[in-house]
Amino acid sequence: MSAAGWPECDAFPVFSVCGWSGAGKTTLLERIVRHFCQQGLRLAVVKHNIHGINIDTSGKDSDRFFQAGADVLLQGPAQEFFRAHGAGDRRLLAALHALARRYDLILLEGHKGTPFPKVWLLSDGESQPPPDAGNVLAVLPRDADRFTALRALLTEWLPRQWLKTPAYGCVLIGSRSTRFGRPKHLVASGGATWLERTVRLLQELAQQTVIAGNGYVPASLSTILQLPDAPGVEGPLAGILAAMRWAPHASWLVASCDLPWLATDALRWLLSSRIPGVWATLPMLPGEVHPEPLLAHYDFRAHHLLEELVASGEFCPARIAAGPHVATPCPPPHLAHAWRTVNTQADLGPAGLVH
Secondary structure: OOOOHHHHHOOOOOOEEEOOOOOOOOHHHHHHHHHHOOOOEEEEEEEEOOOOOOOOOOOHHHHHHHHOOOEEEOOOOOOOEEEEOOOHHHHHHHHHHOOOOOOOOOOOOOOOOOOOOEEEEEOOOOOOOOOOOOOOOOOOOEEEEEHHHHHHHHHHHHHHHHOOEEEEEEEEEEOOOOOOOOOOHHOOOOOEEEHHHHHHHHHHOOOOOEEOOOOOOOOHHHHEEEEEEEEEEEEOOOHHHHHHOOOOOOOOEEEOOOOOOOOOHHHHHHHOOOOOOEEEOOOOOOEEEEEOEEEEEHHHHHHHHHHHHOOOOOOOOHHHHOOOEEEEOOOHHHHHHHHHHOOHHHOOOOOOOOO
């Protein structure tokens, strides 16, 4: 199977453990899964069975639905299972596409013909993997310490794989600012509007930068894509979700337009939090009760967390910090001023900043 035509494939955290039947794949994967789950990561395993699968009891309601042609979701008190009709490689790619949005690491058992990196477990009497295995990073004989070898390989490989996700930038704007008296993104300081300055800072680190919101944008930024707010969503979350829906496999640096003290080093500090297991970084500022969601980093895995907020009628992105996989570190003291926002003219202080 080729990864051609699926550009996101290369950045996904998918790793395969391959070998012939009886080579020890399941035993090794069980230990690896337990280890990385204990490290706080969320894992998924995709198993290939050339002989077909039998996971339901013939005659049961769920099996009757499946045999009639439906895909079936089975739900219990502490688990659920989705049984779908297969469609070959296309089905595998679609499944990995969906799993990548919710898991830190996806392990394949088998699937030796896929383009993903893999280890090959040698069987007795075998000296090398078959020529069609492809992209084999390590060959592990039966008498090797396979667990230690694979653990070390994944520990080194996974953080690098995460950094393959493109980092995009998003500036949030609104059409009006009631307390300030005029649209804040159009306030000028140092010869540029706050919007122009924020876009420029994000462009230093982001592969692509967009503006999210329905306000007026100066002609100087006419080449920057402006996304309308996500319909049916209130507040800044409408802009965040507009960006994440537009590029669902990007990592997002999000900044509101009213951060006149924003600095590149603060953005770089946010990007340094891009590690496996951290789906969003919402800084906790000294003296604050809630983390800051409007100068923050959102990995694409945070997308479904934010969508779940909307589905529950909540529109404050900071609420995802109550769940797992969201970091709330305190910024270094010399960077904390970058999170200082402006809500009224008085917030500008005696220096004024505004021209």
